[in-house]
Amino acid sequence: MITISSVSAQNKFGQLLDEAQREPILITRHGRPAAYIISPQDMKVLQETQSHRRNSQPDWGEACAAGWNEFDSSHGSFADEHSTL
CATH class of the missing domain: 3.40.1620.10 (YefM-like domain)
Known part of the structure; x- marks a missing residue:
């Protein structure tokens, strides 16, 4: 380089x-x-790589929310019992 x-x-x-x-x-x-x-060729490779990563990685926000919702459904919410508000 x-x-x-x-x-x-x-x-x-x-x-x-x-x-x-x-x-x-x-x-x-x-x-x-x-x-x-x-070069334009290198830029194309970078864009394709970035696009591939975006499409192949899970949406972590949705995955975390789904995990929390599953936990909350099976164990209930503990925040209400321990809330200091």
Whole structure:
């Protein structure tokens, strides 16, 4: 991966676009990561991976609520008995 400062990136933007077809480029500002330039092919892979993860992972909010509802149905709610409100 190529790493370049934002000032240098401004002066070499056209060259960086060509380089990004071969490998990702990290642009830094004040020594910290600020942005990446990647090829359209790499971006497509990232989007497909993200979409696949979203579709294959359970909705944790729904899973937790279902688990609590199942517990509450079988054991009852203990919050009412111990509530300090």
